[in-house]
Amino acid sequence: MRAERVFGLVWLAVSAAMAWVALDLKAPISYEPVGPRAVPLLYAGLMAACALTLVLRPHAVAFHWPHGKVVHHIVVSAGLLLGYAFAFEWLGFPLATALLALLLGRVFGGSWRTCASGGVAMGIVLYLFFDRLLDVVLPLGLLQPLFGG
Amino acid sequence: MDTLNYLLQGFGVAFTPLNLALAFAGAFIGTIVGLLPGLGPINGVAILMPIAFAMGLPPESALILLAAVYMGCEYGGRISSILINVPGDAGAIMTAIDGYPMARKGLAGVALSISAWSSFVGGVVATIGLVLFAPLLANWALAFGPAEYFALMVFAIACLGGMVSDRPVKTLLAVLIGLSLACVGVDSNSGVYRFTFNDVHLADGVQFIVVVIGFFSISEILLMLEESSIGQSIIKTTGRKLFNRQEMKETNPSTLASSIGGFFIGVLPGAGATISSAIAYMVTKRVYDKDGSFGKGDIRGVSAPEAANNASATGSFVPMLCLGVPGSGTTTVMMGALALYNITPGPMLFQNQPEIVWGLIASLFVGNVVLLVLNIPLVGFFAKMLTVPNATLVPGIAAASAVGVYSVHATTFDLVLSVAFGVLGYLLRKLQFPMSSLILGFALGDMIEQNLRRALSLSNGEVGILWHSPVSLTLWIGAVAMLVGPPLLRRLRRGRAALAVG
Structure with a gap:
């Protein structure tokens, strides 16, 4: 119940921000009755109404936030995924994927050995499979000078 | 006889070696994705869609691959329901109720084979339905103007609101978040940049695949951290592998009825496999459960929801192909796939690109046969997939x-954005916002706004045009009924129950 209320308040703010940005959307020359501004404003208004309903009449949702250790895992995993996104081009797909598989695998309870060997295998096999076999171009990153030619 | 001709042409497309191979590959991948708890057809189709595009497959081949994955998921979900009592995807929830007890009685092989068979019946019956009804509906929809389309999309959203979640407010908010995300980018009518914050990466909007992968796959990874599904004991399939004639005879009527019912439920926009399998189970139980055997391993409790589940998955192609308004989360993603090829589904597709429509329909027949053939002998192999630990599976x-996200635009920006959506999606899913509604909103966003503005341009800003024609008026009434009806019924039932108690 409290969670719905908090979310409703946050989303009210988001809707307000969206409406505030949308107010500035004006077409230089207007030749249609409904310009670029109306629909976003309508959505923002409707979202605010929905959010307000959640604030005023929150239901008891059968859900619970995870316990301390799981929260820790979730934050770490989200951070790892974000790091993976940034490292994808820079380190290149094979290296970044091997690192991700090692670290994320550890969070999911794998042993160092299986995660490390699995990560190296995954980085190489998936790269060969997608880039070489299926023609989906993936970045080599730091490995570029070694294999890219 | 036009239809028959087109269908033969479609088989010509489906039987080319490339497309046959894709149907096989898709069916295989789909079954695995479907049986892994947490991964459903949307994840499978979303990850493969950009890859199929990047591989340079022609549109009909890409669609055949994705459809085979979709079908495969519906087949695969039942395996984990029966063997570990954890449904592999949402459509297979009902299958676990009787499938798992059957497996514990030593009838796992029978449960698996009968559900493969009823999945097949459901898929084929619904594909026949698709052949019969889709051209009619497409013809009728040709006369739709922007006002009718606008009303139709509101109707689709209302269907979701009334049925998907217990709180319509949350469904609506999810749809609105999707619609708002669709506003990002350059407005094609006026050239105004909306919500791009002067970032070049957002100029042509948020990529569909980024939204789908973020809200479905990334958020799923975070959700998986909460489950300790490691160390699931898988029931060994011993004894008979195949159902016998007696069992088939016993299930035939309910399988057939569930297939037909499931198809029509699938046609309704918004109502997907979950609802149809639930209804099929309830109805079958009410009709056949004379001695309380349901819930303890009744074979009809396994076959009926599986038939309905597969039939409705196929049925959800009808609104997507004929109207351009998807009937389920997965067909929404497929519409995104077609958008990559600059193809807009809808009535015109039947006239302009019949090879795509009929090739897809024919490949649904082929896919179902492939899946039946794959599923009965290979079930042991598929069951092994359940032993892959999360520590390997999740990084994969x-x-x-x-790879899917990167293959579209090859930017770090898209990757980062999808992770951000994943975190938001995790929070929304924890609060029980339905993600399929969000994605439908995002997919319909552009069309809904374009049709609204076009309609109002036609009438010079006079709002009445939106409900002027009988078709749009009917759709509006339907939309209101969908929103008001289910909660009202629930309240009535509760009132009656209270009366009975008091």
Whole structure:
């Protein structure tokens, strides 16, 4: 119940921000009755109404936030995924994927050995499979000078 | 006889070696994705869609691959329901109720084979339905103007609001978040940049695949951290592998009825496999449960929801192909796939690109046969997939998702954005917002706004045009009924129950 209320308040703010940005959307020359501004404003208004309903009449949702250790895992995993996104081009797909598989695998309870060997295998096999076999171009990153030619 | 001709032409497309191979590959991948708890057809189709595009497959081949994955998921979900009592995807929830007890009685092989068979019946019956009804509906929809389309999309959203979640407010908010995300980018009518914050990466909007991967796959990874599904004991399939004639005879009527019912439920926009399998189970139980055997391993409790589940998955192609308004989360993603090829589904597709429509329909027949053939002998292999630990599986999902996102525009920006959506999606899913509604909103966003503005341009800003024609008026009434009806019924039932108690 409290969670719905908090979310409703946050989303009210988001809707307000969206409406505030949308107010500035004006077409230089207007030749249609409904310009670029109306629909976003309508959505923002409707979202605010929905959010307000959640604030005023929150239901008891059968859900619970995870316990301390799981929260820790979730934050770490989200951070790892974000790091993976940034490292994808820079380190290149094979290296970044091997690192991700090692670290994320550890969070999911794998042993160092299986995660490390699995990560190296995954980085190489998936790269060969997608880039070489299926023609989906993936970045080599730091490995570029070694294999890219 | 036009239809028959087109269908033969479609088989010509489906039987080319490339397309046959894709149907096989799709069916195989789909079954695995479907049986892994947490991964459903949307994840499978979303990850493969950009890859199929990047591989340079022609549109009909890409669609055949994705459809085979979709069908395969519906087949695969039942395996984990029966063997570990954890449904592999949402459509297979009902299958676990009787499938798992059957497996514990030593009838796992029978449960698996009868559900493969009823999945097949459901898929084929619904594909026949698709052949019969889709051209009619497409013809009728040709006369739709922007006002009718606008009303139709509101109707589709209302269907979701009334049925998907217990709180329509949350469904609506989810749809609105999707619609708002669709506003990002350059407005094609006026050239105004909306919500791009002067970032070049957002100029042509948020990529569909980024939204889908973020809200479905990345958020799923975070959700998986909460489950300790490691160390699931898988029931060994011993004894008979195949159902016998007696069992088939016993299930035939309910399988057939569930297939037909499931198809029509699938046609309704918004109502997907989950609802149809639930209804099929309830109805079958009410009709056949004379001695309380349901819930303890009744074979009809396994076959009926599986038939309905597969039939409705196929049925959800009808609104997507004929109207351009998808009937389920997965067909929404497929519409995104077609958009990559600059193809807009809808009535015109039947006239302009019949090879795509009929090739897809024919490949649904082929796919169902392939799946039946794959599923009965290979079930042991598929069951082994359930023993892959999360520590290997999850990084694999993350890497494949990233490849999907990266293959569209090859930017770090898209990857980062999808992770951000994943975190938001995790929070929304914890609060029980339905993600399929969000994605439908995002997919319909552009069309809904374009049709609204076009309609109002036609009438010079006079709002009445939106409900002027009988078709749009009917759709509006339907939309209101869908929103008001289910909660009202629930309240009535509760009132009656209270009366009975008091």
